[in-house]
Amino acid sequence: MAVAAAAARVWGSSRGLGRVGLLLRRPGARGLARSHPQRQQQHFSSLDDKPQFPGASAEFIDKLEFIQPNVISGIPIYRVMDRQGQIINPSEDPHLPQEKVLKFYKTMTLLNTMDRILYESQRQGRISFYMTNYGEEGTHVGSAAALDSTDLVFGQYREAGVLMYRNYPLELFMAQCYGNVSDLGKGRQMPVHYGCRERHFVTISSPLATQIPQAVGAAYAAKRANANRVIICYFGEGAASEGDAHAGFNFAATLECPIIFFCRNNGYAISTPTSEQYRGDGIAARGPGYGILSIRVDGNDVFAVYNATKEARRRAVAENQPFLIEAMTYRIGHHSTSDDSSAYRSVDEVNYWDKQDHPISRLRHYLQSCGWWDDEQEKAWRKQSRKKVMEAFEQAERKLKPSPSLLFSDVYQEMPTQLRKQQESLARHLQAYGEHYPLDHFEK
Amino acid sequence: MAATAVTVGRLLRLRAAGAEGHWRRLRGAGLLRGFLQPASADGDAAQRRQVAHFTFQPDPEPLEYGQTQKMNLFQAVTSALDNSLAKDPTAVIFGEDVAFGGVFRCTVGLRDKYGKDRVFNTPLCEQGIVGFGIGIAVTGATAIAEIQFADYIFPAFDQIVNEAAKYRYRSGDLFNCGSLTIRSPWGCVGHGALYHSQSPEAFFAHCPGIKVVIPRSPFQAKGLLLSCIEDKNPCIFFEPKILYRAAVEQVPIEPYNIPLSQAEVIQEGSDVTLVAWGTQVHVVREVASMAHEKLGVSCEVIDLRTIIPWDVDTVCKEECFLNLEAPISRVCGYDTPFPHIFEQFYIPDKWKCYDALRKMINY
Numbered sequence: 001m002a003v004a005a006a007a008a009r010v011w012g013s014s015r016g017l018g019r020v021g022l023l024l025r026r027p028g029a030r031g032l033a034r035s036h037p038q039r040q041q042q043h044f045s046s047l048d049d050k051p052q053f054p055g056a057s058a059e060f061i062d063k064l065e066f067i068q069p070n071v072i073s074g075i076p077i078y079r080v081m082d083r084q085g086q087i088i089n090p091s092e093d094p095h096l097p098q099e100k101v102l103k104f105y106k107t108m109t110l111l112n113t114m115d116r117i118l119y120e121s122q123r124q125g126r127i128s129f130y131m132t133n134y135g136e137e138g139t140h141v142g143s144a145a146a147l148d149s150t151d152l153v154f155g156q157y158r159e160a161g162v163l164m165y166r167n168y169p170l171e172l173f174m175a176q177c178y179g180n181v182s183d184l185g186k187g188r189q190m191p192v193h194y195g196c197r198e199r200h201f202v203t204i205s206s207p208l209a210t211q212i213p214q215a216v217g218a219a220y221a222a223k224r225a226n227a228n229r230v231i232i233c234y235f236g237e238g239a240a241s242e243g244d245a246h247a248g249f250n251f252a253a254t255l256e257c258p259i260i261f262f263c264r265n266n267g268y269a270i271s272t273p274t275s276e277q278y279r280g281d282g283i284a285a286r287g288p289g290y291g292i293l294s295i296r297v298d299g300n301d302v303f304a305v306y307n308a309t310k311e312a313r314r315r316a317v318a319e320n321q322p323f324l325i326e327a328m329t330y331r332i333g334h335h336s337t338s339d340d341s342s343a344y345r346s347v348d349e350v351n352y353w354d355k356q357d358h359p360i361s362r363l364r365h366y367l368q369s370c371g372w373w374d375d376e377q378e379k380a381w382r383k384q385s386r387k388k389v390m391e392a393f394e395q396a397e398r399k400l401k402p403s404p405s406l407l408f409s410d411v412y413q414e415m416p417t418q419l420r421k422q423q424e425s426l427a428r429h430l431q432a433y434g435e436h437y438p439l440d441h442f443e444k
Numbered sequence: 445m446a447a448t449a450v451t452v453g454r455l456l457r458l459r460a461a462g463a464e465g466h467w468r469r470l471r472g473a474g475l476l477r478g479f480l481q482p483a484s485a486d487g488d489a490a491q492r493r494q495v496a497h498f499t500f501q502p503d504p505e506p507l508e509y510g511q512t513q514k515m516n517l518f519q520a521v522t523s524a525l526d527n528s529l530a531k532d533p534t535a536v537i538f539g540e541d542v543a544f545g546g547v548f549r550c551t552v553g554l555r556d557k558y559g560k561d562r563v564f565n566t567p568l569c570e571q572g573i574v575g576f577g578i579g580i581a582v583t584g585a586t587a588i589a590e591i592q593f594a595d596y597i598f599p600a601f602d603q604i605v606n607e608a609a610k611y612r613y614r615s616g617d618l619f620n621c622g623s624l625t626i627r628s629p630w631g632c633v634g635h636g637a638l639y640h641s642q643s644p645e646a647f648f649a650h651c652p653g654i655k656v657v658i659p660r661s662p663f664q665a666k667g668l669l670l671s672c673i674e675d676k677n678p679c680i681f682f683e684p685k686i687l688y689r690a691a692v693e694q695v696p697i698e699p700y701n702i703p704l705s706q707a708e709v710i711q712e713g714s715d716v717t718l719v720a721w722g723t724q725v726h727v728v729r730e731v732a733s734m735a736h737e738k739l740g741v742s743c744e745v746i747d748l749r750t751i752i753p754w755d756v757d758t759v760c761k762e763e764c765f766l767n768l769e770a771p772i773s774r775v776c777g778y779d780t781p782f783p784h785i786f787e788q789f790y791i792p793d794k795w796k797c798y799d800a801l802r803k804m805i806n807y
Binding site: 152154183184185186187188189193195196197202203205207210212213214215216217218219220221222224225243244246247248250251254255409410411412413414416417418419 | 534536561564566567569571572574575576577578579580581582583584585587599602603606607610611612613614615616617618619620622652653655676677705753756757
């Protein structure tokens with residue numbers, strides 16, 4: 001121990017035992033433990049042979065060998081249920097109470113129903129744009145359920161199920177898509193750019209991956225405040241190619257932030273398949289490169305997502321370090337209403353996922369085998385959820401849009417003089433030319 | 445074992461000393477005499493590095509903010525940061541190399557005083573620095589981010605323009621990053637060339653949602669920086685690096701604020717208005733006295749201070765277009781990247797400003 005301490009003073013302290021540990025634990029190695037006084041006085045070859053570089057903690061090797069990236073058999077995919085919703089390893093069953101699992105199911109199906117209706121409404125010209133979440137509902141609900149309700153969420157744009165799990169009302173989803181007077185975002189952004197302060201869901205923005213380093217900053221602040229909160233940051237496998245993703249991972253690790261990076265790897269970034277997005281073993285394999293604990297899970301298995309997120313949350317907060325979860329899933333829908341994915345993938349491929357490996361079906365099988373759900377309830381719930389969505393939809397459509405004066409506020413906390421002048425100028429313009437503007441649809 | 449370790453330690457130190465001593469002997473007088481000819485007494489004026497193109501004009505000692513101390517610009521910045529961290533427990537300072545005090549010494553002593561969780565280095569990544577800063581600010585804590593040179597702010601341009609500037613507006617005021625301030629050394633320094641001399645404020649001047657502020661002096665810097673940090677909107681504070689040591693004046697020790705978006709008329713005049721910011725304020729001050737001396741012209745000198753949102757009312761009235769007796773003249777660097785050896789020819793020095801003024805008077 002004295003040697004270890006003295007050696008540590010010479011070499012400098014390093015993570016854990018580092019070089020000192022290696023010296024002590026390997027009796028065959030040349031080193032302090034085995035040098036003779038005579039040798040030391042002459043020449044320190046034994047010490048010279050240990051790498052001294054500040055940049056890496058490693059041994060020398062005298063064989064030229066490139067490390068082979070392993071993509072044939074990559075990081076394994078953690079799952080709890082098989083494709084028929086049966087628990088594979090009972091010790092991994094989270095044994096969630098019926099009420100909670102029913103909430104999972106109802107959230108996923110309600111989201112699915114809302115998606116169908118709003119997608120259709122865009123087709124009919126009622127809203128300008130929409131993005132569905134088909135096939136990825138499990139990633140939203142499994143992860144949201146594993147968090148505390150006050151954990152701050154930074155999303156990309158395909159995480160509406162997280163908000164829905166936190167009981168964001170249909171009225172507000174619709175209000176944002178319609179940009180009507182009830183929209184908390186004041187009609188400023190395109191549809192699906194939700195935000196909710198009350199439910200700790202940071203407003204979505206269109207540029208990809210920008211939220212990643214931001215989430216890290218928020219996690220750092222939460223750590224400093226001893227808030228006992230985790231920050232979760234969602235992004236797709238495409239966004240993970242952005243520089244901001246690299247920045248976020250590196251900062252989270254070096255600054256020891258309590259954050260969960262949750263990657264939805266759904267196979268496509270618009271039309272770009274993963275084979276054109278990366279050549280390594282997905283996103284999970286990048287985590288260790290940054291010093292981040294990482295796991296790959298079956299994103300269509302809501303219990304696997306739940307278990308991984310739960311454990312990541314527990315440790316991230318307790319140990320102040322980041323976790324990376326790569327949830328493998330499939331984007332069943334088009335990228336958005338501006339996309340027709342039949343241009344770049346086959347209907348057969350899409351059908352496979354829709355019919356054979358869908359998070360909603362798998363959970364339904366589980367529920368049914370527990371005796372917690374049946375076809376009667378399914379029929380009744382489908383009718384009820386559709387009715388709820390339709391009602392919210394019709395109400396949202398009838399509401400006015402916010403007053404055009406709201407075009408000018410919130411640029412800064414206070415309105416600068418120049419902007420107030422512009423606001424007045426628009427008001428005067430509308431007085432003279434109002435007939436050319438759809439003022440009837442807007443509040444005064 | 446302990447004895448062995450001690451012997452090892454001592455021997456290593458000796459080896460190190462030996463190595464250094466070897467170099468010290470080489471670098472001693474002998475080497476210098478061998479390789480470098482002494483500078484000749486005559487005809488080498490062109491070889492010496494140039495003197496600054498301006499003379500810093502300190503303002504009179506401010507009396508209304510309590511006790512003052514002689515500070516240069518980087519010390520004034522340190523003072524502002526010290527005040528901020530003292531009164532705001534959420535405030536943190538981060539960026540490349542800020543922990544040891546910063547490459548321009550703006551953060552010297554702060555890590556020791558406030559702790560390593562509040563003054564810390566980040567990895568070398570500007571987009572990460574600003575993104576991270578935005579995230580801190582979103583939680584309501586105060587984030588003071590340093591970008592080592594304004595020339596390197598561009599990787600963060602997306603985070604600044606698309607995110608920070610729009611955070612409040614796009615969320616309908618549900619979220620904001622108003623407690624973010626980005627500070628960065630700015631402007632020409634005599635030898636900085638393309639990548640250590642840039643003045644990129646124009647790239648941000650048309651980005652609603654952020655504020656961009658540039659001080660001309662230590663007193664202005666501390667007051668404006670404190671205002672930026674306390675302002676509820678994301679701010680970029682550019683610090684003229686050529687003034688870090690060259691500008692010295694009396695600066696209050698206690699915190700004080702200079703308002704943003706207010707230009708300052710530092711000299712009244714009736715014939716010509718000269719508008720400038722940062723280092724250039726000192727250039728045009730001198731041009732004003734040259735104009736007075738040689739042309740009998742009375743100049744008004746305005747320090748803009750905040751580039752966006754800028755103080756339109758002080759600088760001009762909308763009706764002024766018909767009152768101007770000559771077109772507005774802009775004197776700036778040429779439309780080239782910032783050169784190294786040609787800096788003296790590139791910058792809008794007092795002779796170019798004076799010449800523009802002279803032509804304007806004779807319009």
